[in-house]
Amino acid sequence: MSRWEPDAEGRLGKAAITLFAEQGYDETTVAEIAEAAGLTKRTFFRYFSDKREVLFNGSHELAERWIGGIEAAPEDAGPMAAVSVGLDEVAELFADRHAFARLRSRIIAANPELQERELIKLQSLAGAIQAALVDRGVSVNAAILASQASVTVFHVAFAHWVEQDDPAALRRLMDESLEELRSVTAA
Amino acid sequence: MSRWEPDAEGRLGKAAITLFAEQGYDETTVAEIAEAAGLTKRTFFRYFSDKREVLFNGSHELAERWIGGIEAAPEDAGPMAAVSVGLDEVAELFADRHAFARLRSRIIAANPELQERELIKLQSLAGAIQAALVDRGVSVNAAILASQASVTVFHVAFAHWVEQDDPAALRRLMDESLEELRSVTAA
DNA sequence: GATCGAATGTCACTTGGTGTCATCACCCTA
DNA sequence: TAGGGTGATGACACCAAGTGACATTCGATC
Numbered sequence A, B: 001m002s003r004w005e006p007d008a009e010g011r012l013g014k015a016a017i018t019l020f021a022e023q024g025y026d027e028t029t030v031a032e033i034a035e036a037a038g039l040t041k042r043t044f045f046r047y048f049s050d051k052r053e054v055l056f057n058g059s060h061e062l063a064e065r066w067i068g069g070i071e072a073a074p075e076d077a078g079p080m081a082a083v084s085v086g087l088d089e090v091a092e093l094f095a096d097r098h099a100f101a102r103l104r105s106r107i108i109a110a111n112p113e114l115q116e117r118e119l120i121k122l123q124s125l126a127g128a129i130q131a132a133l134v135d136r137g138v139s140v141n142a143a144i145l146a147s148q149a150s151v152t153v154f155h156v157a158f159a160h161w162v163e164q165d166d167p168a169a170l171r172r173l174m175d176e177s178l179e180e181l182r183s184v185t186a187a
Numbered sequence C: 001g002a003t004c005g006a007a008t009g010t011c012a013c014t015t016g017g018t019g020t021c022a023t024c025a026c027c028c029t030a
Numbered sequence D: 001t002a003g004g005g006t007g008a009t010g011a012c013a014c015c016a017a018g019t020g021a022c023a024t025t026c027g028a029t030c
Helices: A008-023 A030-036 A041-047 A059-072 A079-093 A098-109 A110-136 A142-162 A170-186 B007-025 B031-035 B043-046 B051-055 B061-071 B077-091 B098-109 B112-135 B140-162 B170-186
Strands: none
Touching: A008 A030, A008 A041, A008 A098, A030 A041, A059 A079, A059 A110, A059 B061, A079 A110, A079 A142, A079 A170, A098 A110, A110 A142, A110 B112, A142 A170, A142 B140, A142 B170, A170 B077, A170 B140, A170 B170, B007 B031, B007 B043, B007 B051, B007 B098, B031 B043, B031 B112, B051 B098, B051 B112, B061 B077, B061 B112, B077 B112, B077 B140, B077 B170, B098 B112, B098 B140, B112 B140, B140 B170
Protein backbone atom coordinates (compact mmCIF):
# COMPACT_ATOMS: atom_id res chain seq x y z
CA MET A 1 0.00 0.00 0.00
CA SER A 2 2.14 2.82 1.24
CA ARG A 3 5.43 3.69 -0.38
CA TRP A 4 7.16 4.97 2.78
CA GLU A 5 7.53 2.95 5.97
CA PRO A 6 4.66 0.47 5.85
CA ASP A 7 1.55 0.37 8.06
CA ALA A 8 1.25 4.01 9.07
CA GLU A 9 -2.10 3.31 10.74
CA GLY A 10 -0.71 0.48 12.83
CA ARG A 11 2.28 2.54 13.90
CA LEU A 12 0.03 5.41 14.94
CA GLY A 13 -2.21 3.08 16.93
CA LYS A 14 0.70 1.47 18.71
CA ALA A 15 2.35 4.78 19.51
CA ALA A 16 -0.93 6.12 20.83
CA ILE A 17 -1.62 3.20 23.17
CA THR A 18 1.93 3.29 24.48
CA LEU A 19 1.91 7.02 25.16
CA PHE A 20 -1.58 6.96 26.68
CA ALA A 21 -0.51 4.19 29.04
CA GLU A 22 2.73 5.92 29.96
CA GLN A 23 1.57 9.47 30.53
CA GLY A 24 -2.22 9.53 30.26
CA TYR A 25 -4.65 10.40 27.50
CA ASP A 26 -5.04 14.10 28.18
CA GLU A 27 -1.32 14.58 28.66
CA THR A 28 -0.59 13.08 25.25
CA THR A 29 -0.96 15.39 22.25
CA VAL A 30 -1.71 14.20 18.76
CA ALA A 31 1.50 15.83 17.60
CA GLU A 32 3.41 13.63 20.05
CA ILE A 33 1.73 10.47 18.81
CA ALA A 34 2.46 11.34 15.22
CA GLU A 35 6.07 12.17 15.99
CA ALA A 36 6.52 8.86 17.83
CA ALA A 37 5.25 7.10 14.71
CA GLY A 38 7.50 9.16 12.45
CA LEU A 39 4.54 11.00 10.92
CA THR A 40 2.77 14.32 11.26
CA LYS A 41 -0.39 15.45 13.02
CA ARG A 42 -2.08 15.91 9.67
CA THR A 43 -1.49 12.28 8.78
CA PHE A 44 -2.92 11.13 12.10
CA PHE A 45 -6.18 12.82 11.26
CA ARG A 46 -6.21 11.19 7.85
CA TYR A 47 -6.41 7.77 9.51
CA PHE A 48 -8.51 8.65 12.56
CA SER A 49 -11.39 11.07 12.51
CA ASP A 50 -10.42 12.32 15.95
CA LYS A 51 -8.01 11.63 18.78
CA ARG A 52 -10.29 9.17 20.57
CA GLU A 53 -10.96 7.08 17.55
CA VAL A 54 -7.49 5.55 17.65
CA LEU A 55 -8.66 3.49 20.64
CA PHE A 56 -11.82 2.21 18.95
CA ASN A 57 -10.53 0.78 15.75
CA GLY A 58 -11.52 -2.79 16.51
CA SER A 59 -15.18 -2.08 17.12
CA HIS A 60 -16.09 -2.77 13.53
CA GLU A 61 -14.62 -6.25 13.71
CA LEU A 62 -16.53 -6.94 16.92
CA ALA A 63 -19.79 -5.98 15.27
CA GLU A 64 -19.09 -8.08 12.20
CA ARG A 65 -18.33 -11.16 14.27
CA TRP A 66 -21.37 -10.79 16.43
CA ILE A 67 -23.70 -10.20 13.48
CA GLY A 68 -22.15 -13.16 11.69
CA GLY A 69 -23.06 -15.37 14.64
CA ILE A 70 -26.62 -14.08 14.71
CA GLU A 71 -27.07 -14.78 11.01
CA ALA A 72 -25.72 -18.29 11.48
CA ALA A 73 -28.14 -19.12 14.30
CA PRO A 74 -30.86 -21.70 13.64
CA GLU A 75 -33.94 -20.19 12.04
CA ASP A 76 -36.24 -21.17 14.85
CA ALA A 77 -34.08 -19.66 17.57
CA GLY A 78 -35.61 -16.72 19.47
CA PRO A 79 -33.91 -13.30 19.53
CA MET A 80 -31.93 -13.85 22.71
CA ALA A 81 -30.87 -17.31 21.59
CA ALA A 82 -29.63 -15.92 18.28
CA VAL A 83 -27.76 -13.15 20.03
CA SER A 84 -26.16 -15.73 22.25
CA VAL A 85 -24.76 -17.59 19.25
CA GLY A 86 -23.14 -14.30 18.29
CA LEU A 87 -21.55 -14.15 21.72
CA ASP A 88 -19.71 -17.39 20.95
CA GLU A 89 -18.01 -15.64 18.05
CA VAL A 90 -17.25 -12.62 20.18
CA ALA A 91 -15.67 -14.71 22.91
CA GLU A 92 -13.44 -16.34 20.33
CA LEU A 93 -12.41 -12.99 18.89
CA PHE A 94 -11.12 -11.83 22.25
CA ALA A 95 -9.52 -15.14 23.21
CA ASP A 96 -5.95 -13.94 22.70
CA ARG A 97 -6.41 -10.26 23.49
CA HIS A 98 -6.90 -10.30 27.22
CA ALA A 99 -3.77 -8.32 28.08
CA PHE A 100 -4.40 -5.73 25.41
CA ALA A 101 -8.05 -5.41 26.39
CA ARG A 102 -7.10 -4.78 29.99
CA LEU A 103 -4.58 -2.07 29.08
CA ARG A 104 -7.09 -0.38 26.83
CA SER A 105 -9.85 -0.64 29.43
CA ARG A 106 -7.70 1.05 32.03
CA ILE A 107 -6.99 3.94 29.70
CA ILE A 108 -10.67 4.35 28.95
CA ALA A 109 -11.69 4.00 32.58
CA ALA A 110 -9.45 6.95 33.43
CA ASN A 111 -11.12 9.33 31.01
CA PRO A 112 -14.77 10.39 30.70
CA GLU A 113 -14.36 11.50 27.07
CA LEU A 114 -13.27 8.01 26.18
CA GLN A 115 -16.13 6.48 28.10
CA GLU A 116 -18.49 8.58 26.02
CA ARG A 117 -16.98 7.24 22.85
CA GLU A 118 -17.18 3.69 24.13
CA LEU A 119 -20.84 4.07 24.93
CA ILE A 120 -21.69 5.37 21.48
CA LYS A 121 -19.78 2.51 19.91
CA LEU A 122 -21.84 0.08 21.98
CA GLN A 123 -24.97 1.90 20.91
CA SER A 124 -24.05 1.56 17.28
CA LEU A 125 -23.32 -2.10 17.91
CA ALA A 126 -26.80 -2.43 19.38
CA GLY A 127 -28.20 -0.82 16.26
CA ALA A 128 -26.47 -3.35 14.04
CA ILE A 129 -27.72 -6.22 16.16
CA GLN A 130 -31.21 -4.82 16.05
CA ALA A 131 -31.10 -4.76 12.27
CA ALA A 132 -29.83 -8.33 12.16
CA LEU A 133 -32.69 -9.44 14.39
CA VAL A 134 -35.25 -7.65 12.28
CA ASP A 135 -33.79 -9.46 9.28
CA ARG A 136 -34.57 -12.70 11.08
CA GLY A 137 -38.20 -11.68 11.37
CA VAL A 138 -38.14 -10.31 14.91
CA SER A 139 -40.46 -7.34 15.48
CA VAL A 140 -38.82 -3.93 15.66
CA ASN A 141 -39.73 -3.32 19.29
CA ALA A 142 -38.54 -6.72 20.42
CA ALA A 143 -35.36 -6.25 18.41
CA ILE A 144 -34.66 -2.91 20.09
CA LEU A 145 -35.05 -4.31 23.56
CA ALA A 146 -33.22 -7.55 22.84
CA SER A 147 -30.27 -5.79 21.23
CA GLN A 148 -29.99 -3.25 24.03
CA ALA A 149 -30.21 -5.95 26.64
CA SER A 150 -27.61 -8.12 24.96
CA VAL A 151 -25.15 -5.27 24.56
CA THR A 152 -25.58 -4.48 28.23
CA VAL A 153 -24.91 -8.11 29.04
CA PHE A 154 -21.77 -8.02 26.92
CA HIS A 155 -20.59 -4.76 28.43
CA VAL A 156 -21.01 -5.97 31.98
CA ALA A 157 -19.33 -9.29 31.27
CA PHE A 158 -16.46 -7.65 29.42
CA ALA A 159 -15.82 -5.30 32.32
CA HIS A 160 -15.62 -8.28 34.66
CA TRP A 161 -13.39 -10.16 32.24
CA VAL A 162 -10.69 -7.51 32.03
CA GLU A 163 -10.58 -7.17 35.79
CA GLN A 164 -10.04 -10.86 36.51
CA ASP A 165 -7.14 -13.04 35.45
CA ASP A 166 -8.56 -15.91 33.41
CA PRO A 167 -8.41 -15.03 29.69
CA ALA A 168 -10.74 -17.94 28.91
CA ALA A 169 -13.53 -16.81 31.20
CA LEU A 170 -15.30 -14.45 28.83
CA ARG A 171 -17.96 -16.82 27.53
CA ARG A 172 -18.83 -18.01 31.01
CA LEU A 173 -19.07 -14.45 32.32
CA MET A 174 -21.39 -13.53 29.49
CA ASP A 175 -23.66 -16.45 30.28
CA GLU A 176 -23.76 -15.52 33.94
CA SER A 177 -24.63 -11.96 33.05
CA LEU A 178 -27.40 -13.13 30.74
CA GLU A 179 -28.85 -15.39 33.41
CA GLU A 180 -28.82 -12.56 35.91
CA LEU A 181 -30.73 -10.34 33.52
CA ARG A 182 -33.32 -13.06 33.04
CA SER A 183 -33.93 -13.54 36.71
CA VAL A 184 -34.12 -9.80 37.36
CA THR A 185 -36.60 -8.98 34.61
CA ALA A 186 -38.74 -12.00 35.34
CA ALA A 187 -39.60 -10.63 38.78
CA MET B 1 -27.82 36.08 43.46
CA SER B 2 -25.97 37.92 40.76
CA ARG B 3 -25.59 41.64 40.85
CA TRP B 4 -25.71 42.25 37.11
CA GLU B 5 -28.61 41.10 34.97
CA PRO B 6 -30.04 38.17 36.87
CA ASP B 7 -29.91 34.46 35.93
CA ALA B 8 -26.81 34.36 33.76
CA GLU B 9 -27.02 30.57 33.57
CA GLY B 10 -30.63 30.61 32.42
CA ARG B 11 -29.90 33.23 29.78
CA LEU B 12 -26.97 31.23 28.45
CA GLY B 13 -29.07 28.08 28.28
CA LYS B 14 -31.90 29.81 26.48
CA ALA B 15 -29.58 31.52 23.99
CA ALA B 16 -27.83 28.23 23.31
CA ILE B 17 -31.02 26.26 22.59
CA THR B 18 -32.31 29.02 20.35
CA LEU B 19 -29.12 29.30 18.33
CA PHE B 20 -28.67 25.53 18.08
CA ALA B 21 -32.21 25.19 16.76
CA GLU B 22 -31.81 28.05 14.31
CA GLN B 23 -28.43 27.32 12.82
CA GLY B 24 -27.23 23.99 14.16
CA TYR B 25 -24.92 22.95 16.97
CA ASP B 26 -21.65 22.89 15.06
CA GLU B 27 -22.39 26.17 13.36
CA THR B 28 -22.90 27.91 16.68
CA THR B 29 -19.81 29.06 18.57
CA VAL B 30 -19.63 29.53 22.30
CA ALA B 31 -18.68 33.15 21.73
CA GLU B 32 -21.95 33.64 19.84
CA ILE B 33 -24.01 32.10 22.63
CA ALA B 34 -22.33 34.24 25.21
CA GLU B 35 -22.82 37.37 23.16
CA ALA B 36 -26.51 36.58 22.68
CA ALA B 37 -26.81 36.33 26.46
CA GLY B 38 -24.87 39.55 26.97
CA LEU B 39 -21.90 37.73 28.48
CA THR B 40 -18.47 36.49 27.43
CA LYS B 41 -17.10 33.12 26.40
CA ARG B 42 -15.18 32.87 29.66
CA THR B 43 -18.37 33.22 31.66
CA PHE B 44 -20.05 30.49 29.63
CA PHE B 45 -17.32 28.08 30.67
CA ARG B 46 -17.78 29.05 34.30
CA TYR B 47 -21.35 27.76 34.19
CA PHE B 48 -20.89 24.85 31.82
CA SER B 49 -17.86 22.61 31.80
CA ASP B 50 -18.03 22.38 28.02
CA LYS B 51 -20.20 23.41 25.10
CA ARG B 52 -22.35 20.27 25.18
CA GLU B 53 -23.16 20.50 28.82
CA VAL B 54 -25.54 23.38 28.27
CA LEU B 55 -28.02 20.87 26.83
CA PHE B 56 -27.77 18.45 29.74
CA ASN B 57 -28.44 20.65 32.70
CA GLY B 58 -31.66 18.92 33.69
CA SER B 59 -30.19 15.47 34.01
CA HIS B 60 -29.47 15.92 37.68
CA GLU B 61 -33.09 16.68 38.42
CA LEU B 62 -34.18 13.60 36.48
CA ALA B 63 -31.89 11.40 38.54
CA GLU B 64 -33.06 12.93 41.80
CA ARG B 65 -36.70 12.35 40.97
CA TRP B 66 -36.20 8.79 39.87
CA ILE B 67 -34.11 7.93 42.92
CA GLY B 68 -36.69 9.58 45.16
CA GLY B 69 -39.34 7.30 43.71
CA ILE B 70 -37.20 4.23 44.25
CA GLU B 71 -36.59 5.15 47.87
CA ALA B 72 -40.29 5.67 48.40
CA ALA B 73 -41.24 2.26 47.01
CA PRO B 74 -42.63 -0.36 49.42
CA GLU B 75 -39.91 -2.31 51.17
CA ASP B 76 -41.01 -5.64 49.80
CA ALA B 77 -41.07 -4.51 46.17
CA GLY B 78 -38.57 -6.21 43.87
CA PRO B 79 -35.95 -4.19 41.99
CA MET B 80 -37.97 -3.69 38.81
CA ALA B 81 -41.07 -2.79 40.80
CA ALA B 82 -39.15 -0.18 42.77
CA VAL B 83 -37.66 1.26 39.59
CA SER B 84 -41.14 1.48 38.18
CA VAL B 85 -42.31 3.64 41.07
CA GLY B 86 -39.47 5.96 40.15
CA LEU B 87 -40.82 6.11 36.62
CA ASP B 88 -44.04 7.61 37.98
CA GLU B 89 -42.05 10.52 39.30
CA VAL B 90 -40.15 10.84 36.05
CA ALA B 91 -43.32 10.92 33.99
CA GLU B 92 -44.64 13.70 36.20
CA LEU B 93 -41.43 15.69 35.84
CA PHE B 94 -41.77 15.76 32.08
CA ALA B 95 -45.52 16.35 32.04
CA ASP B 96 -45.27 19.98 30.92
CA ARG B 97 -42.03 19.79 28.95
CA HIS B 98 -43.07 17.90 25.86
CA ALA B 99 -42.39 20.73 23.40
CA PHE B 100 -39.04 21.55 24.92
CA ALA B 101 -38.03 17.91 25.05
CA ARG B 102 -38.84 17.48 21.39
CA LEU B 103 -36.79 20.51 20.38
CA ARG B 104 -33.86 19.35 22.45
CA SER B 105 -34.13 15.80 21.12
CA ARG B 106 -33.98 17.01 17.54
CA ILE B 107 -30.83 18.99 18.25
CA ILE B 108 -29.21 15.98 19.86
CA ALA B 109 -30.35 13.62 17.14
CA ALA B 110 -28.56 15.78 14.58
CA ASN B 111 -25.18 15.53 16.26
CA PRO B 112 -23.12 12.50 17.26
CA GLU B 113 -21.10 14.41 19.85
CA LEU B 114 -24.30 15.23 21.65
CA GLN B 115 -25.49 11.65 21.45
CA GLU B 116 -22.28 10.62 23.15
CA ARG B 117 -22.95 13.01 25.97
CA GLU B 118 -26.52 11.79 26.29
CA LEU B 119 -25.39 8.21 26.57
CA ILE B 120 -22.93 8.97 29.33
CA LYS B 121 -25.56 10.88 31.22
CA LEU B 122 -27.84 7.86 30.99
CA GLN B 123 -24.99 5.69 32.18
CA SER B 124 -24.45 7.88 35.18
CA LEU B 125 -28.17 7.76 35.81
CA ALA B 126 -27.97 3.98 35.74
CA GLY B 127 -25.14 4.14 38.25
CA ALA B 128 -27.25 6.20 40.63
CA ILE B 129 -30.19 3.81 40.30
CA GLN B 130 -27.89 0.90 40.90
CA ALA B 131 -26.71 2.47 44.15
CA ALA B 132 -30.29 3.13 45.23
CA LEU B 133 -31.18 -0.50 44.59
CA VAL B 134 -28.20 -1.76 46.53
CA ASP B 135 -29.34 0.48 49.39
CA ARG B 136 -32.63 -1.42 49.33
CA GLY B 137 -30.78 -4.69 49.78
CA VAL B 138 -30.63 -5.80 46.14
CA SER B 139 -27.47 -7.68 45.22
CA VAL B 140 -24.86 -5.77 43.25
CA ASN B 141 -25.17 -7.91 40.14
CA ALA B 142 -28.93 -7.76 40.09
CA ALA B 143 -28.77 -4.02 40.68
CA ILE B 144 -26.43 -3.54 37.72
CA LEU B 145 -28.67 -5.43 35.35
CA ALA B 146 -31.90 -3.97 36.67
CA SER B 147 -30.63 -0.40 36.49
CA GLN B 148 -29.24 -0.86 32.99
CA ALA B 149 -32.44 -2.44 31.82
CA SER B 150 -34.63 0.23 33.33
CA VAL B 151 -32.60 3.04 31.83
CA THR B 152 -32.88 1.37 28.45
CA VAL B 153 -36.63 1.12 28.93
CA PHE B 154 -36.76 4.80 29.80
CA HIS B 155 -34.59 5.79 26.86
CA VAL B 156 -36.66 3.85 24.37
CA ALA B 157 -39.93 5.17 25.75
CA PHE B 158 -38.66 8.74 25.85
CA ALA B 159 -37.60 8.54 22.22
CA HIS B 160 -41.08 7.39 21.27
CA TRP B 161 -42.67 10.08 23.42
CA VAL B 162 -40.94 13.01 21.78
CA GLU B 163 -41.82 11.72 18.33
CA GLN B 164 -45.55 11.39 18.96
CA ASP B 165 -48.01 14.10 19.83
CA ASP B 166 -49.60 13.18 23.14
CA PRO B 167 -47.71 14.88 25.99
CA ALA B 168 -49.46 12.64 28.51
CA ALA B 169 -48.36 9.37 26.93
CA LEU B 170 -44.98 9.03 28.63
CA ARG B 171 -46.02 6.76 31.49
CA ARG B 172 -47.93 4.45 29.18
CA LEU B 173 -45.02 4.26 26.74
CA MET B 174 -42.66 3.36 29.57
CA ASP B 175 -44.95 0.56 30.69
CA GLU B 176 -45.19 -0.81 27.19
CA SER B 177 -41.44 -0.74 26.85
CA LEU B 178 -41.01 -2.54 30.14
CA GLU B 179 -43.49 -5.22 29.16
CA GLU B 180 -41.69 -5.74 25.86
CA LEU B 181 -38.40 -6.23 27.68
CA ARG B 182 -40.02 -8.81 29.95
CA SER B 183 -41.38 -10.83 27.12
CA VAL B 184 -38.14 -10.73 25.17
CA THR B 185 -35.86 -11.79 27.98
CA ALA B 186 -38.25 -14.47 29.17
CA ALA B 187 -37.83 -16.35 25.90
C1' DG C 1 -17.65 55.51 52.34
C1' DA C 2 -13.84 51.94 52.81
C1' DT C 3 -13.73 47.25 52.35
C1' DC C 4 -14.82 42.64 50.97
C1' DG C 5 -16.41 38.92 48.15
C1' DA C 6 -18.64 36.91 44.35
C1' DA C 7 -19.56 37.41 39.49
C1' DT C 8 -17.79 38.93 35.27
C1' DG C 9 -14.34 40.60 31.91
C1' DT C 10 -9.59 40.66 29.53
C1' DC C 11 -5.96 38.50 27.50
C1' DA C 12 -2.80 35.22 26.21
C1' DC C 13 -2.11 30.58 25.39
C1' DT C 14 -2.54 25.41 24.23
C1' DT C 15 -4.54 21.91 21.54
C1' DG C 16 -7.88 19.46 18.57
C1' DG C 17 -9.21 19.60 14.08
C1' DT C 18 -9.52 21.24 8.94
C1' DG C 19 -8.56 23.24 4.22
C1' DT C 20 -5.20 23.83 0.76
C1' DC C 21 -1.44 23.17 -1.74
C1' DA C 22 3.19 21.28 -2.39
C1' DT C 23 6.04 17.24 -2.46
C1' DC C 24 7.43 12.62 -2.49
C1' DA C 25 7.72 7.71 -3.84
C1' DC C 26 6.28 4.41 -6.79
C1' DC C 27 3.97 2.54 -11.11
C1' DC C 28 2.92 2.56 -15.92
C1' DT C 29 3.77 3.37 -20.45
C1' DA C 30 5.94 5.13 -24.54
C1' DT D 1 14.80 5.28 -19.57
C1' DA D 2 12.38 9.49 -19.39
C1' DG D 3 8.26 11.28 -18.19
C1' DG D 4 3.56 11.49 -16.53
C1' DG D 5 0.03 9.89 -13.34
C1' DT D 6 -1.50 8.73 -8.65
C1' DG D 7 -2.04 8.20 -3.93
C1' DA D 8 0.28 9.04 0.48
C1' DT D 9 2.55 12.43 3.18
C1' DG D 10 4.25 17.10 4.62
C1' DA D 11 3.93 22.21 5.39
C1' DC D 12 1.39 25.86 6.76
C1' DA D 13 -2.19 28.75 8.01
C1' DC D 14 -6.28 28.91 10.26
C1' DC D 15 -10.58 28.32 13.43
C1' DA D 16 -12.82 27.14 17.67
C1' DA D 17 -12.87 24.80 22.28
C1' DG D 18 -11.10 25.23 26.59
C1' DT D 19 -7.88 27.12 30.50
C1' DG D 20 -5.01 30.01 33.67
C1' DA D 21 -3.96 34.40 35.64
C1' DC D 22 -5.24 38.61 36.79
C1' DA D 23 -8.17 42.81 36.61
C1' DT D 24 -12.66 44.88 37.20
C1' DT D 25 -17.29 45.68 38.72
C1' DC D 26 -21.18 45.57 41.53
C1' DG D 27 -23.68 45.09 45.84
C1' DA D 28 -23.57 44.20 50.76
C1' DT D 29 -21.88 45.29 55.24
C1' DC D 30 -19.58 47.45 58.91
